[in-house]
Amino acid sequence: MAHVLSIDAGTTGIRTYAVDETGVLRTSAYREFPQHFPRPGWAEHDPLEIWHAVQTTLAAAVGALAFLTVMTTRKSINDIAGATDKLSKGDNKIDLEKLTRGDELGAIVSALKVFRDNQLHLEQLRAEQEKRRAEASHFAAPPVPRPAWRR
Numbered sequence: 001m002a003h004v005l006s007i008d009a010g011t012t013g014i015r016t017y018a019v020d021e022t023g024v025l026r027t028s029a030y031r032e033f034p035q036h037f038p039r040p041g042w043a044e045h046d047p048l049e050i051w052h053a054v055q056t057t058l059a060a061a062v063g064a065l066a067f068l069t070v071m072t073t074r075k076s077i078n079d080i081a082g083a084t085d086k087l088s089k090g091d092n093k094i095d096l097e098k099l100t101r102g103d104e105l106g107a108i109v110s111a112l113k114v115f116r117d118n119q120l121h122l123e124q125l126r127a128e129q130e131k132r133r134a135e136a137s138h139f140a141a142p143p144v145p146r147p148a149w150r151r
Contacts, residue, residue, distance in 0.1 A: 016057035029060035092119050
C-alpha cells in the first residue's frame with residue numbers, strides 16, 4: 001500500500017503525517033525544536049535543530065508505518081494459514097471473500113478459492129455418482145447363485 005508523508009513545519013515544532021492511498025491518516029509524529037530569544041521581541045531558530053526535528057519525525061513516522069505494515073501482513077498471513085488449514089480438513093464453507101487483497105497474499109487467496117470451488121464441485125459430483133448408483137441398484141438383476149460345485 002502506498003503512503004504519502006507530509007511535513008508541517010510550525011513555529012515551535014515539526015509534525016510529520018503519513019496518509020494512505022485512501023486518504024486515511026495512518027500515523028503522525030511531532031518534535032519541538034528550541035526557540036532562541038537574543039533580545040526582547042526577537043525569536044530565532046537554528047536551522048540544524050529544525051533539520052534534526054524533521055529527520056526525527058520522518059524516522060518515527062516511517063518506523064510506525066513499518067510496524068503497522070508488519071502487523072497487518074502478519075495478521076493476513078495468519079488468517080490465510082487458518083483458512084488453508086480448514087480447507088485441508090474439508091471445511092469448504094469458509095468465507096474467503098473477506099481475505100481478498102490486491103497483492104501477493106491476494107493471489108494466494110485466489111488460489112485457495114479455486115481449491116475450495118474444486119472441492120465443492122468434487123463433492124457435488126460424488127453425490128450425483130452415489131445417487132446414480134442407488135438408482136441403478138434398484139434395476140439391477142439379483143445376483144446369480146454360484147453352483148454348489150464352485151463353492
